[in-house]
Amino acid sequence: MIHRIADDITYHLDTRQNGGNIWVSGIHSGSDRTASQSKYENSINGAQFGGYLSFTLANDDTIMAGVANGYLHNALDLSNKDGHNSVNGTYYSVYGRWEQPVTEKQMRWFADTVLTYGNMSYSASGSDAGIHAGGNYDGNTWLAQARSGMTTQAGRFELQPYVTLGYVNTQTDSFNDGYSQIGEGKQVGYFAGGGVRVATELAVKDVQSIQPYLTTGYNAQFGGSTHLNTDDYSFAGENLNGGNAGAGVTVKFNSHWAADAHIGTEFGHAIDNAVEGGLTLSYSI
Numbered sequence: 001m002i003h004r005i006a007d008d009i010t011y012h013l014d015t016r017q018n019g020g021n022i023w024v025s026g027i028h029s030g031s032d033r034t035a036s037q038s039k040y041e042n043s044i045n046g047a048q049f050g051g052y053l054s055f056t057l058a059n060d061d062t063i064m065a066g067v068a069n070g071y072l073h074n075a076l077d078l079s080n081k082d083g084h085n086s087v088n089g090t091y092y093s094v095y096g097r098w099e100q101p102v103t104e105k106q107m108r109w110f111a112d113t114v115l116t117y118g119n120m121s122y123s124a125s126g127s128d129a130g131i132h133a134g135g136n137y138d139g140n141t142w143l144a145q146a147r148s149g150m151t152t153q154a155g156r157f158e159l160q161p162y163v164t165l166g167y168v169n170t171q172t173d174s175f176n177d178g179y180s181q182i183g184e185g186k187q188v189g190y191f192a193g194g195g196v197r198v199a200t201e202l203a204v205k206d207v208q209s210i211q212p213y214l215t216t217g218y219n220a221q222f223g224g225s226t227h228l229n230t231d232d233y234s235f236a237g238e239n240l241n242g243g244n245a246g247a248g249v250t251v252k253f254n255s256h257w258a259a260d261a262h263i264g265t266e267f268g269h270a271i272d273n274a275v276e277g278g279l280t281l282s283y284s285i
Contacts, residue, residue, distance in 0.1 A: 242268025
């Protein structure tokens with residue numbers, strides 16, 4: 001879930017405005033997953049709001065710094081058995097970006113980072129062969145992500161290739177589900193990858209501008225592990241790799257108001273029917 005928060009902030013980093021800005025986003029993600037003999041239906045919904053300030057340095061480079069607060073609800077249900085899981089998370093983020101100015105060379109470098117911490121609450125219930133189990137427990141998670149790349153022009157198109165490196169850590173408290181004692185859980189790992197964003201700008205009557213864009217990327221996880229212990233078994237998870245592709249449009253209504261809408265899909269991660277999207281409204285001060 002925390003990756004959804006970081007991804008939403010990344011959209012704001014890519015569609016930033018000069019000066020001060022406040023924004024609010026709606027977030028949705030849904031997919032079907034298969035793990036061993038279990039099949040899951042996953043739906044994540046929530047919202048995030050934040051703001052940032054950008055400054056122009058003496059050499060015309062731009063520095064941007066911002067904060068954000070988000071909430072997500074994840075309904076994760078077993079589709080082939082009686083099992084229901086609910087996860088609620090509140091997230092707090094700081095983020096920033098450095099970028100070179102536009103010059104005659106038509107190429108400028110950038111780097112940005114996102115740091116996010118989340119408080120999680122979990123609720124699980126299910127039954128199998130007449131045995132009923134369930135419980136509530138808490139956890140926390142944090143993520144650190146950095147990107148670096150360049151922005152260049154190719155005719156009317158703006159190309160932004162980049163590389164990403166990050167770390168994520170999720171921990172859950174122990175609890176008793178009425179059948180066995182579930183020990184503390186922990187999942188940690190690094191991820192690295194890259195992608196590209198392609199955008200163009202259209203002049204349309206009655207609005208300042210319209211910028212449609214396409215995105216694609218791929219992340220590989222490494223150095224990760226998942227651990228969970230109960231009264232009668234324990235297991236360690238495995239790393240999963242995957243990519244994404246999407247499309248969106250940013251509309252600048254005037255010098256103050258702008259909106260963004262995007263939709264995409266994922267591949268890999270043993271995911272089927274994956275869809276994710278978001279809506280954003282922002283105001284430049």
